[in-house]
Amino acid sequence: MKKTESISFQDFMNESYKKVKRRSRPYRTFSFVPFSPFAMLDPTILTIGGIVLGVVLIERFLERLGVLDIVDKISSVMRFLFPLTFFGAIIYFLVTF
Known part of the structure; x- marks a missing residue:
């Protein structure tokens, strides 16, 4: 059963009754790319x-x-x-990230 709400004519004309206050729910997001490409500019990797x-x-x-x-x-x-060296650098990058 729907709840009936009464509004004034003034609210009806300026459409303030349509403004519904919504609470934002916190949600967790996950990324499939766990690192930034700029992380490869690590001084150890560059050395x-x-x-x-x-x-x-x-x-x-x-x-x-x-x-x-x-x-x-x-x-x-x-x-x-x-x-x-190649595999060592990859392992170092993944471990220190």
């Missing part, structure tokens, strides 16, 4: 990336100079260290 980039540039520079023995040793070590 690791800079070190890896520096090793690659040194390796290419030595290759152009013709010092292939040193380049071969660097590349054999970096075959192991590059994936380790």
Whole structure:
């Protein structure tokens, strides 16, 4: 059964009876993306990336100079260290976030 409400003619004309006061209910929201892309600008992540980039540039520079023995040793070590560094940086990023 609906509740009948009586209003005055003045309220009817200025339509103040239509203004319903609603309380906002607090609700929780969840995001599928739990981090901001700007979080990758962490100094530790940038340092690791800079070190890896520096090793690659040194390796290419030595290759152009013709010092292939040193380049071969660097590349054999970096075959192991590059994936380790990559996964270590990802784990560090997820743990510290």
